[in-house]
Amino acid sequence: MARTQARIALPPMAPGTRRSIALHRFGRPGARPKAYLQAAIHANELPGAMALHHLMPMLAAAERARRIKGEIVLVPTVNPIGLAQLVGNNHLGRYEFLGRDNFNRNWPELSAAVAERVGAPGRDAAANVAAIRRAARAVLAAMRPANELQALRRAILSLAVDADVVLDLHCDQEAALHLFISRRDWPGPAAALAADLGAQATLYNDPYPEALTFSGVNSALWARLADRFPEAAIPQACLSATVEYRGQRDVSHALGAADARNLYRFLVRRGIVSGRAGALPRLKADATPIGGMDVGYCPKPGILVYHVPKGARVRKGMSVCEVIDPADPRGPRARTQMPARTDGILFSRKPDGQVAWPGKVAFRIAGAKLLAHRKGLTNLDD
Ligand SMILES: [Zn+2]
Numbered sequence: 001m002a003r004t005q006a007r008i009a010l011p012p013m014a015p016g017t018r019r020s021i022a023l024h025r026f027g028r029p030g031a032r033p034k035a036y037l038q039a040a041i042h043a044n045e046l047p048g049a050m051a052l053h054h055l056m057p058m059l060a061a062a063e064r065a066r067r068i069k070g071e072i073v074l075v076p077t078v079n080p081i082g083l084a085q086l087v088g089n090n091h092l093g094r095y096e097f098l099g100r101d102n103f104n105r106n107w108p109e110l111s112a113a114v115a116e117r118v119g120a121p122g123r124d125a126a127a128n129v130a131a132i133r134r135a136a137r138a139v140l141a142a143m144r145p146a147n148e149l150q151a152l153r154r155a156i157l158s159l160a161v162d163a164d165v166v167l168d169l170h171c172d173q174e175a176a177l178h179l180f181i182s183r184r185d186w187p188g189p190a191a192a193l194a195a196d197l198g199a200q201a202t203l204y205n206d207p208y209p210e211a212l213t214f215s216g217v218n219s220a221l222w223a224r225l226a227d228r229f230p231e232a233a234i235p236q237a238c239l240s241a242t243v244e245y246r247g248q249r250d251v252s253h254a255l256g257a258a259d260a261r262n263l264y265r266f267l268v269r270r271g272i273v274s275g276r277a278g279a280l281p282r283l284k285a286d287a288t289p290i291g292g293m294d295v296g297y298c299p300k301p302g303i304l305v306y307h308v309p310k311g312a313r314v315r316k317g318m319s320v321c322e323v324i325d326p327a328d329p330r331g332p333r334a335r336t337q338m339p340a341r342t343d344g345i346l347f348s349r350k351p352d353g354q355v356a357w358p359g360k361v362a363f364r365i366a367g368a369k370l371l372a373h374r375k376g377l378t379n380l381d382d
Pocket residue numbers: 042045104170171
């Protein structure tokens with residue numbers, strides 16, 4: 001079966017306009033295991049698209065050599081709505097202009113509707129997995145999207161919902177490679193993913209984020225059904241992860257090719273592509289709880305300047321960055337320091353020289369200890 005290319009047509013939102021999503025399929029439809037990979041749901045995050053640009057020829061060669069044992073569905077740029085949001089020579093791809101929704105929040109949470117369809121699952125895990133996937137596809141097929149974004153979400157989720165592996169490729173403004181996963185996948189399959197991809201930090205939701213991210217709803221489907229039917233055998237049948245491929249400007253052929261090689265090796269390790277994955281690379285960092293993530297919020301307006309590079313280990317009390325009041329003539333006294341409130345890895349920050357405003361997220365630190373000051377706060381606040 002050769003690689004096939006398809007386009008999903010989205011309903012037009014204005015006369016004379018129409019967008020579509022390009023997707024590629026490798027392997028035999030319905031073969032297992034199935035992997036689903038997408039990039040740039042936040043449309044101005046293109047390092048993942050660069051990785052897929054390098055991965056696609058590798059998969060095409062594997063296809064010709066009959067090495068694709070499972071099925072791979074790959075969407076190089078999943079969000080044509082966001083890709084087109086060009087304003088005043090800037091590309092703004094994180095929030096939809098129409099409804100101001102963050103493109104990676106509010107994905108459909110299917111578990112309640114799926115539970116209704118599957119009835120009373122029993123002790124046969126394989127039968128339950130098949131029935132849940134069937135039901136999820138049916139629930140999505142019955143949805144009637146009212147606009148382009150809803151149509152995009154339904155179409156994309158329909159490609160992913162029955163996969164064994166879902167990888168949603170993002171990036172931050174300036175960051176070390178990091179993952180967001182479900183605790184139910186750690187260490188297990190997510191530790192292999194983190195090692196193969198070279199993640200410098202891995203943060204787990206326990207078991208899933210409330211904010212309905214794309215990777216979150218794919219993994220939460222299984223966790224929520226397992227909670228709902230405690231007597232039934234419902235495994236965590238989908239390893240779903242958000243992969244943050246460093247910062248927005250970290251796009252190069254060297255990085256893209258290396259990331260593609262790492263993704264390919266992971267697909268081999270999972271038995272989706274045949275071959276020898278070799279020894280698992282050394283894990284760079286143990287996973288840490290999302291409740292241990294320290295978030296630095298700018299206390300006032302000013303100019304943001306950093307003392308610590310991305311990926312660095314920091315200690316509690318150390319100043320990560322400062323906000324400079326440009327109108328204050330007192331030199332060093334015009335600078336407000338922003339200290340780390342935990343020991344850990346500074347996996348995400350902003351570039352130097354941005355404007356700070358009160359409440360702006362300036363940095364994120366992955367720490368092992370649950371933090372009292374983070375209790376009850378959302379972890380997806382920008
Ligand atoms: Zn993103």
